[in-house]
Amino acid sequence: MKESHSFHMTPEEFRYHGKKVIDWIADYYEKIESFPVLSPVEPGEIRSQLPNDPPLKGEEFSSILKDMESVILPGVTHWQSPNFFAFFPANASGPSILGDLLSSGLGVQGMIWATSPACTEVETHVLDWLVEIMALPRAFKSESTGGGVIQDTASSAALSAILSAREKIAGFSANKSGVVDKLVAYTSSQTHSSVEKGVKIAGIGADNLRAISVDSTFAMDPQALKQQIKKDKEDGTTPFFVCATIGTTSSNAIDPIKKIGEICKEEGLWLHVDAAMSGTAALCPEFQHLHEGLHLADSYCFNPHKWMFTNFDCNCFFVADRSILIKTMSILPEYLKNKATESGAVIDYRDWHVPLGRRFRALKLWFVLRYYGVEGLQYHIREHVRLAQEFASWIEGSNEFELVVRPPLNLICFRHIAGDEFNRKLMESLNSSGKLYLTHTMLNDIFVLRFSIGQTNTEKKHVERAWELIKTTAKKL
Amino acid sequence: MKESHSFHMTPEEFRYHGKKVIDWIADYYEKIESFPVLSPVEPGEIRSQLPNDPPLKGEEFSSILKDMESVILPGVTHWQSPNFFAFFPANASGPSILGDLLSSGLGVQGMIWATSPACTEVETHVLDWLVEIMALPRAFKSESTGGGVIQDTASSAALSAILSAREKIAGFSANKSGVVDKLVAYTSSQTHSSVEKGVKIAGIGADNLRAISVDSTFAMDPQALKQQIKKDKEDGTTPFFVCATIGTTSSNAIDPIKKIGEICKEEGLWLHVDAAMSGTAALCPEFQHLHEGLHLADSYCFNPHKWMFTNFDCNCFFVADRSILIKTMSILPEYLKNKATESGAVIDYRDWHVPLGRRFRALKLWFVLRYYGVEGLQYHIREHVRLAQEFASWIEGSNEFELVVRPPLNLICFRHIAGDEFNRKLMESLNSSGKLYLTHTMLNDIFVLRFSIGQTNTEKKHVERAWELIKTTAKKL
Numbered sequence: 019m020k021e022s023h024s025f026h027m028t029p030e031e032f033r034y035h036g037k038k039v040i041d042w043i044a045d046y047y048e049k050i051e052s053f054p055v056l057s058p059v060e061p062g063e064i065r066s067q068l069p070n071d072p073p074l075k076g077e078e079f080s081s082i083l084k085d086m087e088s089v090i091l092p093g094v095t096h097w098q099s100p101n102f103f104a105f106f107p108a109n110a111s112g113p114s115i116l117g118d119l120l121s122s123g124l125g126v127q128g129m130i131w132a133t134s135p136a137c138t139e140v141e142t143h144v145l146d147w148l149v150e151i152m153a154l155p156r157a158f159k160s161e162s163t164g165g166g167v168i169q170d171t172a173s174s175a176a177l178s179a180i181l182s183a184r185e186k187i188a189g190f191s192a193n194k195s196g197v198v199d200k201l202v203a204y205t206s207s208q209t210h211s212s213v214e215k216g217v218k219i220a221g222i223g224a225d226n227l228r229a230i231s232v233d234s235t236f237a238m239d240p241q242a243l244k245q246q247i248k249k250d251k252e253d254g255t256t257p258f259f260v261c262a263t264i265g266t267t268s269s270n271a272i273d274p275i276k277k278i279g280e281i282c283k284e285e286g287l288w289l290h291v292d293a294a295m296s297g298t299a300a301l302c303p304e305f306q307h308l309h310e311g312l313h314l315a316d317s318y319c320f321n322p323h324k325w326m327f328t329n330f331d332c333n334c335f336f337v338a339d340r341s342i343l344i345k346t347m348s349i350l351p352e353y354l355k356n357k358a359t360e361s362g363a364v365i366d367y368r369d370w371h372v373p374l375g376r377r378f379r380a381l382k383l384w385f386v387l388r389y390y391g392v393e394g395l396q397y398h399i400r401e402h403v404r405l406a407q408e409f410a411s412w413i414e415g416s417n418e419f420e421l422v423v424r425p426p427l428n429l430i431c432f433r434h435i436a437g438d439e440f441n442r443k444l445m446e447s448l449n450s451s452g453k454l455y456l457t458h459t460m461l462n463d464i465f466v467l468r469f470s471i472g473q474t475n476t477e478k479k480h481v482e483r484a485w486e487l488i489k490t491t492a493k494k495l
Numbered sequence: 496m497k498e499s500h501s502f503h504m505t506p507e508e509f510r511y512h513g514k515k516v517i518d519w520i521a522d523y524y525e526k527i528e529s530f531p532v533l534s535p536v537e538p539g540e541i542r543s544q545l546p547n548d549p550p551l552k553g554e555e556f557s558s559i560l561k562d563m564e565s566v567i568l569p570g571v572t573h574w575q576s577p578n579f580f581a582f583f584p585a586n587a588s589g590p591s592i593l594g595d596l597l598s599s600g601l602g603v604q605g606m607i608w609a610t611s612p613a614c615t616e617v618e619t620h621v622l623d624w625l626v627e628i629m630a631l632p633r634a635f636k637s638e639s640t641g642g643g644v645i646q647d648t649a650s651s652a653a654l655s656a657i658l659s660a661r662e663k664i665a666g667f668s669a670n671k672s673g674v675v676d677k678l679v680a681y682t683s684s685q686t687h688s689s690v691e692k693g694v695k696i697a698g699i700g701a702d703n704l705r706a707i708s709v710d711s712t713f714a715m716d717p718q719a720l721k722q723q724i725k726k727d728k729e730d731g732t733t734p735f736f737v738c739a740t741i742g743t744t745s746s747n748a749i750d751p752i753k754k755i756g757e758i759c760k761e762e763g764l765w766l767h768v769d770a771a772m773s774g775t776a777a778l779c780p781e782f783q784h785l786h787e788g789l790h791l792a793d794s795y796c797f798n799p800h801k802w803m804f805t806n807f808d809c810n811c812f813f814v815a816d817r818s819i820l821i822k823t824m825s826i827l828p829e830y831l832k833n834k835a836t837e838s839g840a841v842i843d844y845r846d847w848h849v850p851l852g853r854r855f856r857a858l859k860l861w862f863v864l865r866y867y868g869v870e871g872l873q874y875h876i877r878e879h880v881r882l883a884q885e886f887a888s889w890i891e892g893s894n895e896f897e898l899v900v901r902p903p904l905n906l907i908c909f910r911h912i913a914g915d916e917f918n919r920k921l922m923e924s925l926n927s928s929g930k931l932y933l934t935h936t937m938l939n940d941i942f943v944l945r946f947s948i949g950q951t952n953t954e955k956k957h958v959e960r961a962w963e964l965i966k967t968t969a970k971k972l
Contacts (some may be wrong), residue, residue, distance in 0.1 A: 025871030026804075026951060027589025029521040036517035039593045043513070043600035044506040057612050061840040064616040072624035076868035079590060086597060090858075093613025098602045105610075105830070108852070110602035112504025113556060116516045120563060122595045122806050123520035125575045125587035133582075135534050136570025139541040147549035170647060171850040181696060196700030197674045211826040212851060219658060219849065221698015223673030267830055323852075327503075329599050330854050349688040353582070353744055353936045353945070363538040372696065372849065373648040374689060375585070375800075377807050381567075391553035394502030459830045468830070474503060 025076055035079045042083065043115070047475075050099050054452025057095045064093035095455065100475040103484065104457040106267070106295045106429075107472030111327035113389035117382030118329060128376045131364035132356045138365050141168055141380035144387060145334055151392055152300040155313040158336040160365070166336040167370040168379045172294040173212035175319035175335040178343065178371055180216040180259055182317065183288030185346040187258040193346065197221040202250045203259040204228045206238035206273060208266040210292060226255070235423060236271035236461065238262060244281050259288045262315075264308050265296025268459040269422070269466075270429040272296070272308055279314025291318045294333075295472070298325040299403070299427055302396045308426070317343075325402075325428075325472045326395065328386045332379055335371075344369045398474075402428045405481045406471045412485055418492060422466045430469040431461060434492055438465035447491050454484050502553055512556045519560065520592070524952075527576050531929025534572045541570035572932065577952040580961065581934040583744070583772045583906075584949030588804035590866035594859030595806060605853045608841035609833045615842055618645055618857035621864060622811055628869055629777040632790040635813040637842070643813040644847040645856045649771040650689035652796035652812040655820065655848055657693045657736055659794065660765030662823040664735040670823065674698040679727045680736040681705045683715035683750060685743040687769060703732070712900060713748035713938065715739060721758050736765045739792075741785050742773025745936040746899070746943075747906040749773070749785055756791025768795045771810070772949070775802040776880070776904055779873050785903070794820075802879075802905075802949045803872065805863045809856055812847075821846045875951075879905045882958045883948045889962055895969060899943045907946040908938060911969055915942035924968050931961050 027035070067089050097108050128137030145166030149158045157164045169175045184192050184201060192198070201222050205213045207229040217227045228250070231242045247257045260282050262273040275291060282289040291312060297320025299305035312318060319335040322328035337343045348369040350359070358364045368374050387395075406428040413419045413432045422431040433441050442458070442465055449455055459466050471481065504512070544566050574585050605614030622643030626635045634641045646652050661669050661678060669675070678699050682690045684706040694704045705727070708719045724734045737759050739750040752768060759766040768789060774797025776782035789795060796812040799805035814820045825846040827836070835841045845851050864872075883905040890896045890909045899908040910918050919935070919942055926932055936943050948958065 025867050025874055027866070029524045032524070032589040032592075033517060033521045035589065036521070036593060036596075037514045039596055039600075040510060040513035040517060043597070044510045046600060047506045047509070056609075059612050061608070061612070061835060061838070062616070064613045065620050068617070068620045072628050072869060073865050074869045076871045077865045079593075079866060082590070082862055082865050090613045090617070093611065093616065094601060094603055095609065095611045097604055097611075105604075108602060108604045110599065112509040112512065113559070115509075115596070115599045115602075116513060116556075118599045119513075119516055119592070119596050120520070122587065122592045123516075123523060124571060125585060125592075125806050126571055127574055127582075127585045127807055131538070132533075132572070134570065134572045134574075135536050135538070136541045136567045139539070139570065140545070140567070143542050143545045151549050171852045173850045173852075177696075177849060184698075192698060192700065193695040194700055195702045196677070197698035200673070211828040211831075215824070215826050215849070215851075218670040219654075219696065221661075221669060221674035223669065223671055225672045267828070329602050330604055330852055331850075347692070349692050351688040351744070353934060354688075358538060361538070372654060372692070373650045373808075374692075375648045375650075375807055385559055388550050388554045388559050389504070389556060390502045392549060392551045394553045397502055457830060 027079070038083060042086065047098070050096055051101065053091065053096050055096050055099045055101050055455040056449045056452065057093050058450070058452065059093050064089065098473065100473055100477065100480045101454040101484065102473050103469045103471065104455045106324050106470055108324055108330055109327050109472060109474040110329035111386060111474055113385040114328045114382040117385030121378040121381045124378060126378050128378055129368040129374050130354060130356065130359060130366040132358045134378065137378045137380065138367055140384055141367065142365060144380050144384050145336070147387060148334060153306050154309070154318065154336065155338065157338040158318065163340065164336060164338045165340045166334055167367055169333045169335045169371050170331040171333050172210070172292055172319055172321055173215060174372060175333050176212045176261065176290065176292060177216040177219055178335060179288065179290035179317040180220045182337070182343045182346045183259040184220055184222065186288060186342050187256060190345060200226065200255040202226045202228060202255045202257045204230055204243055204246065204257070205261045206230050206232050206263065208232055208236050208268055208271055209261055209263055210267050213261045232271065236266060236269045238273040238278060240274055240277035240281060243278060247281070247285050257285060257287055259290065261290045261292055264291060264293035265427065269431045269461055270296060270426055272426055275309065276311025276314065279311045283314055289315045291315045293318065293320040295321065295324040296427055298322065299399060301392065302399055322383055322386070326386065327390065327474055328383050332383055347371065402471050402476070405478060406430055409469065409471070409481055409485060422461055422464065428471045431459070431466045432469065433464070433466050440495065441465050441467060443495055444492055447495065448488065451487070453487055504556070515560060519563065524575070527573055528578065530568065530573050532573050532576045532578050532932040533926045533929065534570050535927070535929065536570050541566065575950065577950055577954065577957045578931040578961065579950050580946045580948065581932045583801050583947055585800055585807055586802060586804050586949060586951040587806035588863060588951055590862040591805045591859040594862030598855040598858045601855060603855050605855055606845040606851050607831060607833065607836060607843040609835045611855065614855045614857065615844055617861055618844065619842060621857050621861050622813070624864060625811060630783050631795065631813065632815065634815040635795065640817065641813060641815045642817045643811055644844055646810045646812045646848050647808040648810050649687070649769055649796055649798055650692060651849060652810050653689045653738060653767065653769060654693040654696055655812060656765065656767035656794040657697045659814070659820045659823045660736040661697055661699065663765060663819050664733060667822060677703065677732040679703045679705060679732045679734045681707055681720055681723065681734070682738045683707050683709050683740065685709055685713050685745055685748055686738055686740055687744050690738045709748065713743060713746045715750040715755060717751055717754035717758060720755060724758070724762050734762060734764055736767065738767045738769055741768060741770035742904065746908045746938055747773065747903055749903055752786065753788025753791065756788045760791055766792045768792045770795065770797040772798065772801040773904055775799065776876060778869065779876055799860055799863070803863065804867065804951055805860050809860055824848065879948050879953070882955060883907055886946065886948070886958055886962060899938055899941065905948045908936070908943045909946065910941070910943050917972065918942050918944060920972055921969055924972065925965065928964070930964055
């Protein structure tokens with residue numbers, strides 16, 4: 019029983035239980051392949067095991083931890099399994115988990131520089147490092163006109179870009195008096211839904227988002243963009259924002275950033291580049307060509323929480339001109355005023371995104387970069403791409419399966435030649451086997467299987483086994 | 496040296512280093528009072544210790560961990576110190592830190608039910624528990640018309656409320672074609688800056704946010720609200736949203752929710768209630784009267800990451816009618832379609848907030864509720880309020896200091912009678928002593944010291960020592 023004068027866990031108790039939790043996680047990774055990758059539970063099955071009434075008396079920590087095994091694990095879809103090939107990876111790693119644990123332990127709130135200078139300065143420093151490593155435009159460095167900030171997701175980064183663009187085109191009047199002009203934004207028909215959500219949130223309206231047509235690789239057609247902008251201008255509306263994608267969600271298509279960027283410069287539009295998963299590839303010089311033309315972008319983001327072994331949430335958002343972002347997001351109530359902010363010598367990241375509060379997320383990113391080194395990260399990224407290309411070659415060598423599009427990196431879009439219904443059944447059969455998890459998309463109105471390789475512990479044997487299972491399952495159907 | 500064929504940390508290495516990190520955190524809490532509460536570093540001091548060039552080769556984990564002590568700690572403002580009385584608390588606890596660690600370890604991404612049913616169902620269940628424990632309106636329960644969701648911050652919750660209100664009043668046309676009507680929102684002059692930020696983001700414009708005057712307790716004056724709404728309607732604009740606060744940031748003022756709610760019902764306005772810190776008090780029946788009238792609210796939020804021993808980020812956002820929120824935020828691209836979503840039998844939390852991705856934040860909240868039990872949480876909340884009231888009585892008994900407003904809960908607003916300049920110097924002198932950290936605000940154009948009691952390990956002796964230090968420092972000035 020806990021002492022009656024305090025219900026807190028003491029540091030000594032924390033040592034004891036904390037080490038049990040560390041062991042629990044290590045055990046989990048050791049046996050992760052024994053679980054069905056996609057949770058097989060029915061809706062309501064997990065809740066039905068939880069007591070209806072809230073706990074009035076405290077419980078021993080050990081009995082809470084026990085429920086992780088019996089109640090929680092059956093309801094977990096194992097994103098960290100090496101047999102997880104669904105959606106995009108959201109990979110984690112030891113150094114990242116431990117960096118994040120230290121962030122929870124310190125419990126600092128880095129809304130402004132003064133509330134924990136290290137929280138701000140490590141973030142700025144590490145994001146500057148990424149500009150160097152990934153050969154991003156120099157304007158994105160904090161010593162230049164721009165800078166980087168960690169946001170939760172690419173959705174929030176897209177929203178921040180849309181708002182900055184909205185304020186820039188309107189001379190900051192929308193923040194003041196609301197959206198009045200008819201603004202028009204552009205993406206390709208393959209762009210992530212977050213841009214539509216952002217445009218709605220910003221008060222611009224989904225009707226004013228144009229879906230530009232794509233070429234045979236599902237990349238945005240710059241000529242179609244140019245024509246649409248021209249048409250919209252003739253119609254008296256105000257084009258203001260383009261989102262281009264390096265590695266679309268559906269099929270990993272690479273929009274031609276340089277051509278799109280030139281059009282944006284010419285027409286005075288904000289260019290945001292979303293490289294949520296694929297940006298990480300730029301850690302390797304041989305993939306940096308995917309970023310060609312990025313110096314023409316006003317903002318850019320990628321997610322170390324997807325493919326860079328840094329557990330969710332960690333989106334790196336860069337801008338070429340920080341003054342616009344800050345002016346768009348800035349607030350300064352009396353209770354947050356302080357000398358450091360007034361001196362102008364510091365960054366207050368609260369003015370770089372929607373939330374005010376923020377945790378010390380830079381720690382996990384700093385830990386990952388130092389633990390792996392650029393060399394280690396490059397090794398694993400290359401390995402994932404190599405495995406994906408090998409998988410693609412198996413598809414090409416098969417009589418029953420076909421590639422739907424040539425994979426530029428680590429996502430393979432393929433299908434069985436037997437048609438949509440067969441592929442849908444194949445996917446369901448594979449996923450319900452528990453041995454792997456993959457998802458689908460539609461490309462040119464055709465049902466396509468997506469096979470995404472990027473989990474931390476995915477090795478050749480997992481990809482080989484998956485391919486065998488796919489073939490034998492197709493035969494049985 | 497790490498093996499050349501993999502740069503990953505193995506489960507065995509994770510066991511070893513993880514336990515070192517657990518010890519590091521336990522040590523930190525044991526010696527936390529030996530650090531200056533407010534970091535004394537100068538701008539740039541932390542960065543100057545970081546190597547300019549990014550790490551090309553990986554490092555041993557132990558050498559990274561060493562830098563936590565030498566590089567990071569000097570740049571940390573110790574939010575978890577029992578001598579932290581600044582801003583609001585952002586308290587953490589052992590069970591919360593360990594729940595969060597398990598969330599990082601599992602590394603699941605709960606954007607939709609299917610991507611980890613437990614992530615969604617535990618969240619729904621625990622938020623339903625909170626409705627019971629805190630005696631919140633039944634409409635906020637998932638089995639009713641509403642429900643709860645964990646967001647990162649009260650800023651994001653306010654934005655979600657503003658957007659829902661905007662869509663409701665406009666018949667969901669702003670999402671479609673943009674903001675066109677002149678919409679008007681209302682807060683008190685004391686409301687948190689997040690509402691202004693949300694109104695800007697939503698494309699409504701800060702000029703269309705009315706700051707309603709307050710009474711002598713700094714609570715919103717309902718009559719002034721009613722008159723302003725009338726005037727705005729006469730001017731041809733469309734009032735649509737009111738944010739009332741239970742416990743304002745400046746002075747912990749409690750807006751009269753019932754009266755404001757009646758006006759909102761009468762006029763057809765959305766009422767959002769922000770109880771970011773003070774909502775937690777409703778764990779105790781004797782403080783539930785502060786929520787009187789909450790059944791008239793359309794949305795409500797409070798932050799367990801402020802005063803409920805759950806480390807950042809954890810904002811609980813409730814709505815009375817979830818269909819409006821979901822319709823406002825909903826997206827459904829092909830690659831996220833799945834049977835569970837189509838069946839309508841599950842919650843997909845991606846449609847309850849701005850980001851798409853989300854971590855398993857409910858774990859830490861579940862752990863806190865079970866470890867403390869309602870009884871344990873009540874004990875500590877009552878203790879904080881009792882200490883604050885005692886501190887207030889010392890101020891009242893003093894000849895040199897005065898209360899600026901009667902403290903309803905755990906935040907004391909006071910000042911030395913010697914005027915603004917003296918109080919500013921007093922605050923700076925106290926904070927640079929390193930022995931405590933408090934902040935200020937302006938109330939009726941007067942500089943006021945804020946003393947917020949709510950850190951996990953703050954006990955009577957800390958408050959007593961702080962009072963002694965405040966008195967002796969004032970004498971010396």
